[in-house]
Amino acid sequence: MKREKSVHPKADALYINKLNKIKVLGLIRETGPVSRANIVKVSGLSAPTVTRIVDGLIHDEKLVVEVGMGSSSGGRPPLLIKFNGEQNYVIGIDLGATFTRGALSNLDGKFIKEIRIPTRLESGFNAIMEDLSDLINRLSIGNTRVRKQRIFGVGIAVAGLINKRENLVEYSPDFDWYNVDILIALEKSIEFPVIFDNVTRLMALGELSYGAGQKLQNFICVNVGYGIGAGIIVDGKLLMGADGFAGEFGHITVETDSDIQCSCKKYGCLEALASGRAIALTARSRLARGQSSLLVELCEGDVDKVTAKMVADAARNGDELARNVFYRAMEYIGIGISNLANIFNPELVTIGGGVSLAGDIFFDNIRKSVDKNIMQPTSRKVEILPVAFGENAALMGAFALILHRVLNLDI
Ligand SMILES: [Zn+2]
Structure with a gap:
């Protein structure tokens, strides 16, 4: 030829x-x-x-x-x-609905300065972007050791559906945002390149660049918090999908006759049945029906104040209602992870997010469900562990966004 x-x-x-x-x-x-x-x-x-x-x-x-x-x-x-990770720098932002955390770090992922501010959720998109640009500027100045020219960019982790083609946050239920443009909003006040991505995908990217990925090529990072998502690493690469929506793990249907509607409008989604929000709502509705429970004490009689953490605490103390609700949610998550494992054949599944902080009661029940639901006997035993960086997982992922840009000499 x-x-x-x-x-x-x-x-x-x-x-x-x-x-x-x-x-x-x-x-x-x-x-x-x-x-x-x-x-x-x-x-x-x-x-x-x-x-x-x-x-x-x-x-x-x-x-x-x-x-x-x-x-x-x-x-x-x-x-x-x-x-030279030590003398080159990055700013990472974990944009949460309650708090926004920002950190200046070197490219080895070592924190140099960290600032945490409350997120003004009710004030809307523009106010949040103003706070964000102020936060980024505060992180980038006043460090005698860090030369501004060696800060290679700002990585932002945000919850929601990110449209990679249009570079928009297409929908974020946590913030109630539709098609917002973070880059345009920050362009005028920030002198560094800004890149953002979905928080769960970034947790996986952080794990790939700084954690499990240094040894493994195929693993999945699941986030169980207010919502549920997954970042999927296949052959050492983060799976994006045609439009950048890959990993919307929370919206697989796990119950076909469910009457619980999800934030995506479907019924019976994993997220609608097993996220932190779902756990709290299910427990509240059972309490409202008058079932007795330790939870009444924990929420001081105000059922609307029941959180997923309270449900986990009560379940750990043997409370029957809490156990029913929490164990059932973990069973659903285990079913979902089994499906992921059957499709992607990962060596490891790491789990982070607020609900995972419940610890053993969370991981033990999920492992039990995965063992029951995974394809047998050909499937390998999938290891299930907490994410490497705990509450810093999203920030490490935000750093990794910029690290990848540097490693691709896109600078
Ligand atoms: Zn859904």
């Missing part, structure tokens, strides 16, 4: 050069501290090419540093290099 001749040989050479540089940078981050000779071996590139690329990464982009001598089996010990 005759190969088509390239129309722009020079452009091609530049492109290949950039791809090689991305490859070398990625290898240095994954394997460092490492010698240039090892990079030559692993990358398959020639020694002069690797030397030229590494020199550029050290002196021009300042993304790689020399870290001293390695050991030698004879001859001159090799000079080792590693990714």
Whole structure:
């Protein structure tokens, strides 16, 4: 077969050069501290090419540093290099409906400064964006060690359906937002590049870049909080889907004759039956029917104040109503995870989000349900663990958004 001749040989050479540089940078981050000779071996590139690329990464982009001598089996010990995560920075935002957390971190994920502010949910989108830009500016100034030019961007984790094609938050039930444009809202006041994505997907990206992903290539990160979602990592890559909606795990139907309507308007969704909000609502409706329970004490008689955490606490203390409600929700989540495991064959499922903070009572019941519902006997045993970074999972994911931009030399 005759190969088509390239129309722009020079452009091609530049492109290949950039791809090689991305490859070398990625290898240095994954394997460092490492010698240039090892990079030559692993990358398959020639020694002069690797030397030229590494020199550029050290002196021009300042993304790689020399870290001293390695050991030698004879001859001159090799000079080792590693990714310069320590002197390059990122700002991450976890935009929650109650609180917004912002953090300045280095590219290794080490926090330098953190600010937490209440989210003015009732004041609407524009007010929240004003607070956000103020927060970002406060994080970026006043650090003598951190040069502003070395802050590579702002990553934002937001709950809701993100339309990646249009770069819009298409719908966020937590904020009651429809088609809002975060980038336009922040453009005028923020001098850094801003990228945002769905909070659950970012938890998975954070796990991929800083946690389980350093060892595993196939895993799923599930978020069980006010809503339910999943970030799915297949062969080391975050699954996006055609429009960027992949991972709307909360909206799989788990009960066909349910009369509980979900925020997405369907009936019988996992989220409508097992999210933190669903657990609280189910317990409230049973209490309203007059069933006796420890919960009456915990909510001081005000049934509308019952939360998922109270239900977990009462269940742990043996309360029957709370156990029924909580265990049933965990069973549904286990059914959902079994389905995910049957389709994607992950090595690990990590779970984060507010409801997962209930601990053993949460994980034990989900594991029981997964064992019961997963395809047997061919399916491997799926490990189910809490997310690596606990309450910082969303922030780590926001950092990872910018880290990926840097590693792709999109800077
Ligand atoms: Zn739904």
